[in-house]
Amino acid sequence: MSTSTTTFERPADAGSASATAATATxxxxxxxxxxxxxxxxxRWRLLRHSLVLAKRSLINTRxxxxxxxxxTVQPAIFLVLFTYVFGGAIAHGSQHAYLQYxxxxxxxxxxxxxxxxxxxxxxxxxxxxxxxxxxxxPISRSVPLIGTVxxxxxxxxxxxxxxxGFGYVLGFRAQTGVLSVLAAGLLSxxxxxxxxxxxxxxxxxxxxxxxxxxxxxxxxxxxxFASNTFVQTSTLPGWMQTFVHFNPLTHLVGATRHLLLGGSxxxxxxxxxxxxxxxxxxxxxxxxxxxxxRMV
Amino acid sequence: xxxxxxPSATEYAIEARGLRKRYGATQALDGVDLVARRGSVLGVLGxxxxxxxxxxxxxxxxxxxxxxxxxVAGHDVGRHPAAVRERIGLTGQFASVDETLxxxxxxxxxxxxxxxxxxxxxxxxxxxxxxxxxxxxADRTAKTYSGGMRRRLDLAASLVGRPEVIFLDEPTxxxxxxxxxxxxxxxxxxxxxxxxxxxxxxxxxEADALxxxxxxxxxxxxxxxxxxxxxxxxxxxxxxxxxxxxAARLDEVVGLLGEIAGMRPEPPVQxxxxxxxxxxxxxxxxxxxxxxxxxAVTELSLKxxxxxxxxxTLTGRVTxxxxxxxxxx
Numbered sequence: 025m026s027t028s029t030t031t032f033e034r035p036a037d038a039g040s041a042s043a044t045a046a047t048a049t050x051x052x053x054x055x056x057x058x059x060x061x062x063x064x065x066x067r068w069r070l071l072r073h074s075l076v077l078a079k080r081s082l083i084n085t086r087x088x089x090x091x092x093x094x095x096t097v098q099p100a101i102f103l104v105l106f107t108y109v110f111g112g113a114i115a116h117g118s119q120h121a122y123l124q125y126x127x128x129x130x131x132x133x134x135x136x137x138x139x140x141x142x143x144x145x146x147x148x149x150x151x152x153x154x155x156x157x158x159x160x161x162p163i164s165r166s167v168p169l170i171g172t173v174x175x176x177x178x179x180x181x182x183x184x185x186x187x188x189g190f191g192y193v194l195g196f197r198a199q200t201g202v203l204s205v206l207a208a209g210l211l212s213x214x215x216x217x218x219x220x221x222x223x224x225x226x227x228x229x230x231x232x233x234x235x236x237x238x239x240x241x242x243x244x245x246x247x248x249f250a251s252n253t254f255v256q257t258s259t260l261p262g263w264m265q266t267f268v269h270f271n272p273l274t275h276l277v278g279a280t281r282h283l284l285l286g287g288s289x290x291x292x293x294x295x296x297x298x299x300x301x302x303x304x305x306x307x308x309x310x311x312x313x314x315x316x317x318r319m320v
Numbered sequence: 321x322x323x324x325x326x327p328s329a330t331e332y333a334i335e336a337r338g339l340r341k342r343y344g345a346t347q348a349l350d351g352v353d354l355v356a357r358r359g360s361v362l363g364v365l366g367x368x369x370x371x372x373x374x375x376x377x378x379x380x381x382x383x384x385x386x387x388x389x390x391x392v393a394g395h396d397v398g399r400h401p402a403a404v405r406e407r408i409g410l411t412g413q414f415a416s417v418d419e420t421l422x423x424x425x426x427x428x429x430x431x432x433x434x435x436x437x438x439x440x441x442x443x444x445x446x447x448x449x450x451x452x453x454x455x456x457x458a459d460r461t462a463k464t465y466s467g468g469m470r471r472r473l474d475l476a477a478s479l480v481g482r483p484e485v486i487f488l489d490e491p492t493x494x495x496x497x498x499x500x501x502x503x504x505x506x507x508x509x510x511x512x513x514x515x516x517x518x519x520x521x522x523x524x525x526e527a528d529a530l531x532x533x534x535x536x537x538x539x540x541x542x543x544x545x546x547x548x549x550x551x552x553x554x555x556x557x558x559x560x561x562x563x564x565x566x567a568a569r570l571d572e573v574v575g576l577l578g579e580i581a582g583m584r585p586e587p588p589v590q591x592x593x594x595x596x597x598x599x600x601x602x603x604x605x606x607x608x609x610x611x612x613x614x615x616a617v618t619e620l621s622l623k624x625x626x627x628x629x630x631x632x633t634l635t636g637r638v639t640x641x642x643x644x645x646x647x648x649x
Contacts, residue, residue: 076433080418080421087461153417154419159381161405
């Protein structure tokens with residue numbers, strides 16, 4: 025530090041001897057105010073700004089790879105555990121048959137679980153100085169949140185690839201074509217991006233990251249178990265079947281199951297789209313409002 | 321220091337009237353008026369919790385006031401916050417950088433958010449990195465920076481868009497003395513280039529060293545506004561100190577000073593005697609009398625009181641600065 029101190033005084037000294045103005049000013053930090061301010065670009069600002077901040081989130085992620093455990097190791101472990109612990113009991117000894125049924129379910133559950141992280145991270149970040157910096161810049165107030173959500177796309181792509189890839193290692197085989205598998209991936213990622221706004225909202229209204237995690241898990245567990253994720257809906261009691269039918273995860277899992285294994289996916293896909301629209305319509309405005317309020 | 325060349329509609333870069341802001345039971349701002357001339361440094365001085373940071377947050381459009389209005393860089397904070405944000409830079413306890421990004425990445429990101437092209441943003445980042453002497457650390461994550469480097473990066477981040485008005489919220493709190501002097505040099509340089517600076521500080525010497533005018537806050541109110549010298553005069557008069565070369569003539573000098581000051585001087589300390597006087601005339605009067613009597617002196621000074629004394633007079637309390645020193649001891 026001592027070397028940097030001494031050299032640091034150089035520009036300051038140059039400034040105090042500032043009668044030698046013209047050249048010194050051009051090199052100065054504030055610059056000649058009127059001059060040389062490049063004409064800024066004005067188009068696609070919201071998207072451009074969001075992408076800049078998505079990149080920031082990705083750099084953060086790259087520095088803490090352990091933050092990817094919930095989209096890599098976790099779905100793999102769940103696949104192994106559920107296939108070999110419950111497979112025998114549930115599918116009458118055919119673990120392979122159960123894996124075929126289970127994989128779309130694990131995909132759905134992992135997507136719901138992976139949404140927890142964004143709320144926790146934002147809750148951590150939002151009180152840090154960098155968010156105040158964002159608010160003092162001439163960018164839309166929603167940009168920091170949209171940017172963070174966009175960066176999450178990468179996590180969900182990893183999640184889908186790992187789940188399918190590791191499933192193949194265990195013996196899972198898709199019964200449809202490449203296009204259907206891709207459609208299942210796109211639908212899953214799209215749903216994940218809508219669902220994660222609920223987590224973003226919780227991140228904005230909760231006092232601590234722990235609270236976000238606790239509440240999210242509390243919501244995600246019944247959603248992922250009281251559905252068609254692990255067992256056929258018909259094996260459940262009637263009152264629970266009602267809940268299952270309204271559970272958004274049921275339709276996502278149903279849709280991906282058909283897209284991966286065959287059969288008509290149309291009804292479940294439409295239900296999934298409807299739920300995506302509802303999630304966005306409810307949680308995006310809530311999250312943005314909570315974000316604005318939080319800073320006041 | 322007041323720039324005359326700025327093409328201004330009004331002579332003030334910051335103009336706030338009657339700002340009020342309440343947080344729960346706390347009246348953070350209780351009717352604050354604030355002005356800063358273009359190209360000047362306004363020091364906002366006050367103890368912790370006086371409302372300095374809240375005032376900055378209002379002026380920087382981070383917080384809406386409950387009442388009152390403000391114009392910054394010619395635009396209304398409430399009605400045209402976007403226009404204000406294009407013209408301000410904010411650095412301080414709260415607005416900082418992303419610790420997980422490198423110095424360069426932080427500056428490029430801000431440049432891009434300010435609608436610069438990638439190339440322009442990179443060029444601007446290089447410029448600032450060089451200017452703030454961060455070249456060696458440019459590619460390291462900000463969390464590895466020392467306190468002084470962090471402050472420089474924070475400040476650099478607020479200068480990316482060449483702001484007209486720069487808010488510095490306690491820019492040197494926690495820095496050691498030599499780093500504070502460095503920071504002061506940087507701030508002075510900004511002003512010579514035509515920026516207007518609003519600086520909040522708990523350090524009286526900092527306000528004294530940098531500010532053209534000082535606004536003193538206490539309990540969410542402005543309790544004084546003046547130049548540093550003007551504030552010092554509030555305490556009333558100046559102190560005349562004289563030290564005769566020949567210690568044997570000290571009593572004689574005490575008598576002379578007493579006549580001129582119109583009161584008995586305080587008991588001499590280490591061969592020097594001091595007395596409060598009303599105006600500068602006392603100095604020349606004393607010089608004349610000393611010459612008449614042929615008394616040589618080694619020290620003769622007329623001093624304004626320190627800002628510490630001013631603060632004590634205004635608030636009836638010692639400054640936090642002094643409290644902090646006590647706690648540290």
